[in-house]
Amino acid sequence: MRIALDAMGGDYAPEAIVKGAILAAQEIDEGTSLLLIGKEDVVSSLLKEYGYTGNNITVVNASQVIEMGEHPTKALTQKTDSSISIGYGLLKMQKADAFCSAGNTGAMLVGSMFSVKAIEGILRPPIANFVPKLGGGYGIMLDVGANADCKPEVLEQFGMLGYIYAKYVLEIPNPKVGLMNLGEEEGKGTTVIQAAYQRLKANTSLNFIGNIEGRDLFNDKADVIVCDGYTGNIILKMAESIYDILNHKGIHDPFFDKFNYEAEGGSPILGVNGNVVIGHGVSSPTAVKHMVLQAQKMASTKVWERFKKHYSE
Amino acid sequence: MRIALDAMGGDYAPEAIVKGAILAAQEIDEGTSLLLIGKEDVVSSLLKEYGYTGNNITVVNASQVIEMGEHPTKALTQKTDSSISIGYGLLKMQKADAFCSAGNTGAMLVGSMFSVKAIEGILRPPIANFVPKLGGGYGIMLDVGANADCKPEVLEQFGMLGYIYAKYVLEIPNPKVGLMNLGEEEGKGTTVIQAAYQRLKANTSLNFIGNIEGRDLFNDKADVIVCDGYTGNIILKMAESIYDILNHKGIHDPFFDKFNYEAEGGSPILGVNGNVVIGHGVSSPTAVKHMVLQAQKMASTKVWERFKKHYSE
Structure with a gap:
């Protein structure tokens, strides 16, 4: 190789x-x-x-x-x-x-x-990034910046790509796919997100667990976090800044140290x-x-x- | 009173x-x-x-x-x-x-x-929330959940409402209004965000400083952070979860302790x-x-x- x-x-x-x-x-x-x-x-x-x-x-x-x-x-x-x-x-x-x-x-x-x-x-290849999980290991979030606007069918594909990546590369059996949203209930969110929810729900090739919220990023609700590139990029850079602030304050912790971009080294284009x-x-x-x-x-x-x-x- | x-x-x-x-x-x-x-x-x-x-x-x-x-x-x-x-x-x-x-x-x-x-x-009253700043004090972010989808003119109004709130209630002279985006340069972001940028730029009643990124949430680039309710809600809940995780780990710091919702007590509807x-x-x-x-x-x-x-x- x-x-x-x-x-x-x-x-x-x-x-x-x-x-x-x-x-x-x-x-x-x-x-x-x-x-x-x-x-x-x-x-x-x-x-x-x-x-x-x-x-x-x-x-x-x-x-x-x-x-x-x-x-x-x-x-x-x-x-x-x-x-x-x-x-x-x-x-x-x-x-x-x-x-x-x-x-x-x-x-x-x-x-x-x-x-x-x-x-x-x-339709639109995304860039993915890794999200450290409190329970150990990483989840995958996509898109983190390649596509600011995403149609529902594009978000559905992100779910599928993330599912396959998480299953084979991260070796998570039957990865849980979550849609980033402002509330848990079906019917929440923007019109695009609501439509993406329905498409993901109907897709039997992946394991869709429904909406997740900003507070669920680091817990074990979802292994694959689906969002448009605008949202994913903001989340990613906010997480990086949290790491920088903690680092600057001399606060070190095994979990937060995984926010360091060095830990995974790069973002795949899928x-x-x-x-x-x-x-x-x-x-x-x-x-x-x-x-x-x-x-x-x-x-x-x-x-x-x-x-x-x-x-x- | x-x-x-x-x-x-x-x-x-x-x-x-x-x-x-x-x-x-x-x-x-x-x-x-x-x-x-x-x-x-x-x-x-x-x-x-x-x-x-x-x-x-x-x-x-x-x-x-x-x-x-x-x-x-x-x-x-x-x-x-x-x-x-x-x-x-x-x-x-x-x-x-x-x-x-x-x-x-x-x-x-x-x-x-x-x-x-x-x-x-x-057009659409937003819910605002407070963002602790590394340099001290708070900024204001809006919307954090009342309106998932926001038209450019709605985002412009959020900028204006936030500007007035920050000036009089937070007592920040000529508050800096920033648009949450995936990059700093003009022309970045979704089509809605790009159009909102132009409207905010043309609005002479407020002090628009351009795009800010997820990493700028806590620094002094902007006092007023403009975003739709979908994005703001995700940011807010992510910040709350960071506080919870630190708290759970027994890590206390004057800055991160300000992430605690108790510090400001509530979110105004503007x-x-x-x-x-x-x-x-x-x-x-x-x-x-x-x-x-x-x-x-x-x-x-x-x-x-x-x-x-x-x-x-």
Whole structure:
């Protein structure tokens, strides 16, 4: 198995990414290798500088870099030899089983739609994120920002994608799918949410448990939290700020420490023809390591192929 | 000045409410009195039992009680001698300068629309809530649940109502109004949020500072946080759950302790012809005291009359 990693993406690239790649290389399965994409001379000399002597990292040259602030579509069109373009090329040609980057989020999103493309039948691929649970483990919340406005049928698909991801990648048997709402009762919420409720309820391929509220985010009511990208993004950033405030105050706790983005390392784009993980811009070596391990898990559990199979049946 | 308080509303009514009324009676301004509405014999004997000997609480008889689970419209129509109906009657006839209750939220909302009614020009009265700020004090967030779907013009009004409330009741000079969104840049968000942005930007009566994100809830970017009731409700309940989790873990901190609903005691309904505060169902005596003091502040700063004046100009 080969995991492609963008060495040039992220606020602390390439140094933090190369360090993270070396950490990951020590933990990935035998038979898995890392394809580290970036300016070959820079990346190779960093690998040397950091004392890497293994044989499971291969450097793939990419002469260009898409910067964090660049316009996604324009950058992808103009920089065809950028690390993101090369990474998606490898994924599309199945020379990589997964691609991850802590670089320009917009370029990663647009790139996935341009190259591997959405799975046939998937209306709007979401970005997912992980929610630590008080009882241990993680739930998955989607969308967290790719699609601000979502139609009911799009929210239903988020439920299905999240269900499959939670079942195979998070290894939760029959994951509980909840719809984020302002009250528990059926009939609550916006007109879109009310319609999404009916669609999820009628979908017999997933385990819909009904509405959940803001207070249920961290409890065991739902393993899969369905919401539009506007709402999910606000929840995610609010949770991150709670972690930052606690951290700043010197308050440490095993549960709240899991709010740290480093713990899971990245957010997968679901519903495209390939395993893609986007890392946080400020990704540290530890975060990069976890992003790679998550990508490996997605590839080994064949999660995108499962999405595809579900929507082709 | 007279503040009407529903003695029968709330999970721990009438005991907790009467206790709270006695606490409030010790702190309200000279010249302010409390109208404690409920079953006269019950309320009077509780006042006696709890040792109240002052002269600033008057018991107003109401023979009926709207229970927490009752259907709001039906209950209000049938129970015209309930404490909520009597309270709104006093407010409408200007025999009370404010009315507060920790009872059936739906009945309080519907009651406000039936009795004192929305201020002319106000499309959808919101419920507001208070957000503790890291730098001290509170901001105000609205709507937190009265209106799940909100049109851009409704969100603009929330900004205006919040601006006036923050300026006069919270005494923040020229409060900063922020629109809750998934990114800072103009043009981000749902189509409704994008349109609301333009309306708020064009409104010269308030101090619009643009979009804020989930991570900005507790910092000093905005004093007034504008969002629809679906989003605000999720944020509010998530914040409450964070407080509960910290509390359960025995983690106490002056900032996070302000997440406790008791600290402000209640949520005002804004944009109706009168000062109305809704308390949390589980209101304790301390919460009731703060709810009364908040109602007094709203009345003394003439906040609803200011709303009315703004929208009649």
